[in-house]
Structures are given as structure tokens and as C-alpha cells.
Amino acid sequence: MKVLDLQCAHQHVFEGWFASEDDFNSQLARGLVSCPLCGDQHIEKKLSAPRLNLRAGKQDATPAPASGVAMSNHPAHAELAELQARMLRAMREIVANTEDVGERFAEQARAMHHGEIERRNIRGSATPEVALELIEEGVDVMPLPLLPPAKETLQ
Structure with a gap:
């Protein structure tokens, strides 16, 4: 390896x-x-x-970083x-703790803010202008640069 x-x-x-x-x-x-x-x-x-394990079997060996x-x-x-x-x-x-609502993000966030639908943790996409509108309306949103590779399992 x-x-x-x-x-x-x-x-x-x-x-x-x-x-x-x-x-x-x-x-x-x-x-x-x-x-x-x-x-x-x-x-x-x-x-x-290279990582050389020269102290193999010794009790004072330093463990690898967690x-x-x-x-x-x-x-x-x-x-x-x-x-x-x-x-x-x-x-x-x-990603693991939110529902991806995609392009419907602003619509869903507003509906939750106004009590029209049940609150839940969502993520999705919106233009910077729409995100700013949501913030100005008092909708709790947090713009994040969620990168596509974060959705995948890495080995």
C-alpha cells in the first residue's frame, strides 16, 4: 500500500x-x-x-494522530x-443532519418561518440576492459553501 x-x-x-x-x-x-x-x-x-514503525511492540510508542x-x-x-x-x-x-430541498430552499425556509409547514433542518441552493432577502425578512438562514465532495463518502 x-x-x-x-x-x-x-x-x-x-x-x-x-x-x-x-x-x-x-x-x-x-x-x-x-x-x-x-x-x-x-x-x-x-x-x-515515510512512517517507520521502529518502536513496534514498545510501550512508549507514540500513537498516530487521531x-x-x-x-x-x-x-x-x-x-x-x-x-x-x-x-x-x-x-x-x-449533510447528514439536513434534508436537501434543492432549488426550493427559499420557498421552504419562508414557509417554515411563517408557520405554514413544520420546522425541520434543510439545506438547498439560493442566489446570493435571495439569501440576502431571506435574512432581511428575518428568516434564520446561514449561507454555506457546501462543496459537492462533502456529499460523498471518501476512502
């Missing part, structure tokens, strides 16, 4: 697991590798240090990777 540190054109860093270097190159050429945050397919491999995010030796890289991982987890939680 080959674990690679990858980065998209928007500087999002993430980890990819592949059977081999050839497998990575093949998937990249076929457009199967994309950024889990923005969906960008312009991916490049970054330098990464975040599941690949970390480089540079502190800024580690902070950025953790921030991106938290953002992706938050977006997935929003």
Missing part, C-alpha cells in the same frame, strides 16, 4: 492511498483522483516522509491539514 501526500491547485492538502505508484499514476491519468474539499482534479504529489490526516514535519502544513479535515467533517455532519 502506498500512502501519498497530495495537493490540489487550490493548495488543499490531503492523503491518498494507492496499491502502488503505477496505480496512482493510472488513476490520476483517468481523472479518478480529485480533492476531497473542492473536487479539483489538478493534483500533484507532495514530498512526504485526526487521520497526514502530517508533514512543517507545523503550518499540519495546522492547515487539520483545519481542512475539521471543515470537511463539519460539512459532512451538515
